[in-house]
Structure formats: C-alpha cells, structure tokens
Amino acid sequence: MFSHIRTIWLTFLHLFKRHVTIQYPEEKIKLRPRWRGRIVLTKDPDGGERCVGCYLCAVACPVDCIALQATEDENGRRYPEFFRINFSRCIFCGYCEDACPTYAIQLIPDFEMAEYNRQNLVFEKEDLLINSQGKYPGYNFYKVAGMNAGVKEKGEGENEDAPVDIHSLMP
Amino acid sequence: MTILIDNKSYTVKAGKNLLEACLTLGLDLPYFCWHPAMGSVGACRQCAVKVFKDENDTKGRLVMSCMETVTEGLRLSIEDKTAKAFREQVIEWLMTNHPHDCPVCDEGGACHLQDMTVMTGHDYRRYNFKKRTYTNQYLGPLINHEMNRCIQCYRCVRYYRDYAGGDDLNVFAAHNHVYFGREKDGVLQSPFSGNLSEVCPTGVFTDKTLKEHYTRKWDLTMAPSVCNHCSVGCNTIAAERYGELRCMLNRYNGDVNGYFLCDRGRFGYEFVNSENRIKQALIRNRTNEAATEDEIMEHLQPLISVNKLVGIGSPRASLESNFALMQLVGKENFYQGISEDEAHLNRLVVEMLFSGCVHSASLKDIEQADAVLVMGEDIWNTAPMLALAVRQAVVKTAASQASQEIKIPVWLDSAIKELTQEEKGFLATLTVTTSPVDDIATHSWHAAPDDLARLGFAIASYLQPGKINNTNFSEELLNRAKTIGDALKKAKNPVVITGISCYNDNVIKAAFDVAVALSTSDRKTGFCCVMTECNSMGLAMMEAPSFSVANENIKTNGHATAVILENDIYKHVTSNLADEFFNSCDHVIALDALHNATTEKAQVLLPAATFADGDGTLVNNEGRAQRFFQVIPNTTSQVQESWRWLRKLQSLKLHTLNGHALHPDDLLREMEIALPQFKDIASVSLKHDFTIHGEKIPRAPHRYSGRTAILANKNVSEPKPFNDEDSPLSFTMEGYKGTPPSGVVPFFWSPGWNSVQSVNKYQDETNGALRGGNPGLLLFKEKIDNKDLFFNDVPESFVAAKDRWLLLPKLDALGSGELSSYSAALKTLSPQPFAIMSPGSLLALEAKEGDMLQIMDAGIVYGSLPVKADENLCDGVVLVTAGLRESIGMSWGARVQIGK
C-alpha cells in the first residue's frame, strides 16, 4: 500500500521536473562528437583521400559488413578502388574506426539513416567520402609513413633522415 | 635425446640445433636469419635462449639457439626473464629504423616481423630520433622493392646467391646502412626470384603481380593446388578474392618443391584472369553464337548420339578430364593430343618406370643426391625447380662431406661455406648447348643428341662391361665415359636426369642404361625424365595412340566428330597436319580455357575450368599423382571442369540421367577399373564427403572479412555460400579449425604465426614431411632385383648434313608454357622467337647472326626467325624457341631445310 502511494507521489513530482522527451524531428537531439553514428571516409589536410586501403577496418568489423579493394595511383599511393559498407548489417560498434591507422574511417554523430528499402543501406565510396578531416584534423598518414607515394620524397617525412648513400663507407 | 626446456623434459632428435628442436616441439621462439632451407648464421640475435650448466646453475648464459647443437640432458629456458628481455630488446632496436608502413605494406598480415614483434611483446616506440631511409630500385615486373623495411637479416642474399645461384642481387654499403639490391636498377635475372617474397621476413621484396590487385592474406580464399606449368608438379596454394585469382604461394611438400617455386610457377597464374579466357559456350555459324547449357545439350544431342566420336586428349588436362573423354568416345577412339614423336618418347619413359628397374627420383631425392648426371635436357629451362634441386645436390654434397670430416653440423651455414669454398659435388651436364646449370657442373659436354646418347651408352658400358655389344666408341668418348663413370661409381645416391626435349629416344635409353647399371644393392640410384606438360605422364600412362594416328584413322574412315580436350593441336603438331585433321572432321567440339588456334576451328566451344576453377588430378614426371582443388567458386558462369562437361555429354549420349558420379573421386574409381595401371588412383586424395567431426575444411581463414558486403551491391541479402560437393573443403571460413590432413591444407597459419613461416607448425620436424605424410600418390614402384630392361641400340655418331638441319626446341624458363605465356608479367620477360645455330652452320648457310632464316620441312614454311650464333652448339643443329606464346608446333627432331 505504502509503496503504491510512494510511486504515485514520485510520478506526480515528475510533473515539475524538466522533461527529457524532445519533439523529434522538429527538435534535434544534441549528440556528442564521439557519438558512434553514420560512418564516413574523411580526407587528409591536403584534400587527398585518407583511406589507404589497408583492409584493417574490414577485418576488425565483427559483422563483416565492410568490403573494399585497394588500388594505386601512378605515384604508388594506395586508395580504395571501391569501398562498400552494408549498413543494414553494421552494428555501429566503432571497431573499424579503432582499427584505422589513418583516421580515414570515422563514426560521426548522425543516426538519420532510416530507409524503407534495405538495399538502400548499402553505401559505396561515393556515399561515404566527405570533404573534411572529421574528428582528427591534421593527420596525414603518408607524411609519417616511410613510403614515397607522391606525398613526400624518401627522407623528407617527419622523423626521417635523408636516404642512405650506399657508396659511402663513412660511419 | 632428452633435453629440458623450462624444466620440462622433451625428447628431441640429435644433430638439430636448439631452435629447430624448439620449433619441432611446437614451442614458439622468434627468429629471423635462420631459414629451414638455408640453415643458421647467427646474425640477427633474435633467437636467444638461456642455457644452464646443470640444475644448480641459476645464472645460465644467453646463447643463440640457432647456433647450438642439442646435447643430452641440456637445460635451456625460453621463458627466462633475461632471454625474453634480450629478444624484446633486439626487436626494439630493429624497430628504431622501421618505417610506419604496415597499412600500405603488402607483407602486412603475413609478416614474420609483425609476428615476431608481437611474440616478443615489444609494443611501444621509446626511441625519439630520426629513422634511416633508403631509395628503392626497379627490379622488374615480378618483384617490388621497398628497402626501408629491411631488418638486415641477410636471408635474401643467402637465398638468391647461395641457394639459387643468382649473382645480380647483393648487399652493398656497410655497418648500419647496408643495402640489399642490385648494382643498378634492372630486372632480377634469376628465374627463382619470386621466392624472395617468401624468404624475406619483411615487406622489402613483395610479389608485384599481387600488388595489381592487392589482397591481404586473411581475405584470400585459398586451396591446395598443383603447378600447371611444367612436368615437375610443384605444390602451390592458389588464392582467390572477388572471383579472381590473386596470387600463387608455395605449398610445402617435403618430397617435391620444399619451400620454393620457380617464377613460371609463381607468376604464371595470371592466365586465369586473362582477357583470352573462354567464359561462354559458343555454337558457331549462327547469328547468336553465345549459347546456354541447355541449348548446347540440345544442339549436341544428335551429333553425339549418331556420329562416330574421336577424342583428342591433352597432356595439360587432368586425369579425370582425359578419362571422361575416353569414356565418352570409347577407348578405341581416344588419342593423345600430341605428336607421334613425343608420344613415342613418353611411351618409352612409362615403360622404363613401369619396369621397376630404376627408382623414379623425387625432387627431394635429387636434392640429396651425391652425384648427378644430366643427359640431354636443358633442365634450367624445361623444369626450373629440378635445376634448383640439382644445385642443392651439388652444394650440399660438398657440405655434408665437409661436415662429416670435421664434425660440424650441416645447418651451420657460414662455417660450412667457409670450409667448402668453391668445392662442389659431382655434376655432369651432357646437353646440346650450354645452360646456366653448367656453371656448377664438374663436367659439361655439348654435342648432338646421338653423340650424347653414345656417351651415355659408353658410360653404361664402362659401369657394367659386357652389357652393351657395340664397343666402337672413340678414345675420347671412352675417356669421358671413364671420368664420369668413376665419379658416379663413387656415389652412394647418384641420380640420372634426362628428358624428352632432345626428341631422341637414344638419349633417354642411354640415360636409363646408366641408371640401371648404377643401381646396385649398395647404391640407391634415381632416374628422372623431364616431360613437357603438367600431366604428360598421366596421359602417357593411359597408353593411347598419338594424334598422328588419329589423323590417319579419320582420314581413312572419314565422318567423325572430334572432341578436343584442352589442347591446342597447332602447338603440338605442324599446322598442315592439324589442318588436314580438321578438314577431315565433320564436326569439332572443343573444350578449353583459353582461345587458341584450335578453338577457332571448333563449331561448338565449351568453357573449361582451369586449375583454379576446377578439381582434378595431375601426374608429374616422377609418377606422383597429385590432386588440385578448385579455389574460385563458380556461381554464375558456365565455366566447369572438362570432365563435368564430358560426363554431361556422355549422359546425353547414353540417355542416362544427368548428375550421377560427378565427383572427381568417383571418376577415379571408375578409372581404376577401366585402366588397371592406375591402381589405387582414387586414394590420391580424400573422398569428396570427407569431414572431421562433421565439419569441412575451410578455404578461408577465420579472419576473412567482408562476408556481408562483398555482394551487397547486387543484393543486400547475402546468398548462401557456394557449396563444394567435390572435395572435403568448404568455400567459407566456417569449419574444422585444427590442422587439416596434409593433402588438403589450404593455407599455412597457426596462432601467432601469420606468415609463411608457420609451415614449421605443419611439419614432423624441420625440413621433414608434412604431418601425416607428404601428399601425392606414387604410381611407380621400384622392383628391387629386377634389372631386365636394358637397351642396346647404340646410335651412329651424328653427322652434320649440308642441307638438312636437325631441328630441336629451345625452351625458356620464363617465356615457355602454353598457359603461363598468357600471364602479363611473364610475357614481358619472354624472348621473341628466334633460332640458334653454330657459327659453322651459319658459315655453311652463308648467313650471319641476326639474319632472318626460314625453316622448312616437307613443304611447310615455318616463317622467318632471326638467328643467333652459339659456339657451343654443334654444327648441323638448329634450335628454335618453343613454348612461347607465338610458338607453333614444329617437327622437332626432324631434319629440316633452312633458307634465307
């Protein structure tokens, strides 16, 4: 009996609390930057595609909903020839973002992806690529990697010595 | 021997080093510079363990496990704190200069350095200074170079120079910036260069053809396969992604190819993806040539039921396909699709090996031989891995002699090298002209095939006087025979290698006689005869008449429908013979994987599977039947194994139900009955319904990615995975997770071992057999004490004629191969067709090097070829490139005319 009255009383008190229900979609929810929603592919500070087609996101994905094929441009820069995410399978766990060594793949605070037709949830690279660095500005993988892929010459990267002169015997 | 590892006692084999012992026991111990095929040099310091004097010794001392021999009662610790810290430290040092490349490095996911780094536990870079960098080199179309990733383990040069005998890859510069590459940019010259991609523990040397369509190892669907590009039958792993063949990897088989492949085998796969593939069944001479399977069957029904059928088999099609063709057309109408000359030689080889008078030598036997005689065959170009095995025989004989003399273990590589220097075991190469194998030969001699045969008979006669009647040998020949005979007599395991590319039966007979004469109770002698194609032996064993006979029969009897199985007749016989045949046929049905001159002649063309899209069995020149497994799942296209097409045609003909006995092992079981010489052939592999605890063996690694996205662009609901009813393998990542039976290992992987080095987890012991025995079924058994077969027909000396030239083929290690020549990378390395003659012959022709020569035989003109001079070639012989994409069938072994 007492508990019933208490429950009614508590419910009554809620009338005077700030209400949490928002009038979506007229009113939008405010999401934190690290909220794991829609997946995008970002670009590096130079505007180049960040994804180097390393397949790490694909292998990290627990539902295996990422498929891609790496290819190279004339400078040897790797990029995905195609990049497909089947969002009807994606569980937004963020493992792909964790695995990505280049900050290319990012989960962003956007969840408005509902579709009537499941087939429309299959996103290709064109649908995923955004013209922004996303949450991690400033990082350019090819500047820190050892390879020369048209971004920097050998030895010109961060933390690199000039290439060895193999004819020299000096210590 | 008993040793104690971390206070647990284990039994190990004497003579091994500690690293080998630990790996054999299944323990994880990191290493870099040691390689099972090349032994230890103790350069990388990665394999450190603690060794203790006795149970009271608590301090112990750090040793390099790859440099210490096991001794009775030895106490060692892998887990010791200092040893662990030392190993981690070594990796940390290596990593100070290692680039931040893994995401874009083709080695990633199959990288020994990654594995070892994880194994030692090093995970954080504390070194804050700059990294050393290098510029790269262009090394040709097969191998990519990214020198920054090098960890200076020296494996590459030890493999390329010491193991494979190459001399254009070396180490340059000094101390902490040594450089592994060529003197200057350029194509790597060795036809074994592809192995660098597996030997190098990092991403310095990687497969450039894989880079074109790069896929990580964890994403590849893989299946055990057998190389299609020569008669040696090396074991390979074929790897697929998105319906395309992506690369070929080595599949260890201790009796055949061991850890390596030749470049033809490794890079010849691209023909599978080539534009020239036949993917669609055609009915020619109608408006819409493309036909569905039903249309084909309807069209062929009357043709097959009414007409007389003639079947032309193929030395590059599987046993199953050849047999299915034989069943369809009837045994009496089944022919080998090769020239009479070649068929004659093949028959001879089969007879020799069936006689049991000699032991048919495996590649392993050859590697372990202590004296080798090569008669007539240019093995470097016709069976590259055989040449590599011969090299090991020669180098290791010296090594094992040295190691016995002063008691150092054979695996102690640098000490052995120091000791033996240039010393080599005995190798005699008696060939038509020079070959790179001559460089390591004790004795080489170049002469016309008949003269080579005479020397062979002279050797046999020297070894077993009285057996050969003709003793009319010249003094010089007898001296040569004596030198070679004496060396062979001293050997305990000599091997005689010959081949059919001389198109001379006397050469093969002489080689056989030498082998028989050498086989005594205290001497194990091997005999090996190189053939032309991957299943030449299998086809020869079916004992069918040659194409020439087929042609004669069809000409006399007329009215027949020819069914041509995976065979470009125009590459095997001269074009007039082939034309004649096609003109006499009423209809031609061809099954093949690539378009060629023969498929052009077909009114009905059926798309046949390659080794990658089908199952089958091949018999190599040793007589080892080996099963290969489909790796490209076939869901939509009409491509299917020839035997499946042929079986369907047979049901059509006999009006039986379709679909019965469609498993390759069922076919082989029928074959056992129809052709008793193939006794037990069905046991070549496991039955199609074999499972382990109800589970199939997965072709895909458990990390395989993209399952729910690969086909999502077509349909978001994933289709059911392709079901393989023909083998114990499945096309998914689900299934049995333990080590599969040795014949059906689709890839090598073990927890913590993602690279090819994981093969150590699949072997009985280092360099030993795969657990459960090396795969393959031997069809020839040596019958001890049976020495009945012996040939006595010594030919006359070769006499150069003024206007007739002996025509012989000149093969090329990379360019030759009917299928592999359609691989883009190999094609760029393939020579353009040319002829070779001796300066004397050129003089007689009043021609000079570079002139265009016309070769003519019985009215056929073979077209003009530029001629090269070769002073090692004897007068009266002309060599013409063979097996290239442009090459056509010629009357090898015949005397031809040459015009300018």
Ligand code: SF4
């Ligand atoms: S992990 Fe990042 S860089 Fe690698 S394939 Fe995925 S998105 Fe591209």
Ligand code: SF4
């Ligand atoms: S060699 Fe191995 S560790 Fe080095 S970058 Fe390549 S994958 Fe990474």
Ligand code: SF4
């Ligand atoms: S290139 Fe590869 S094999 Fe050669 S030393 Fe460097 S890491 Fe070792």
Ligand code: SF4
């Ligand atoms: S071509 Fe011959 S030697 Fe080379 S890998 Fe293939 S089977 Fe072996």
Ligand code: FES
């Ligand atoms: S593997 Fe033992 S020192 Fe390199």
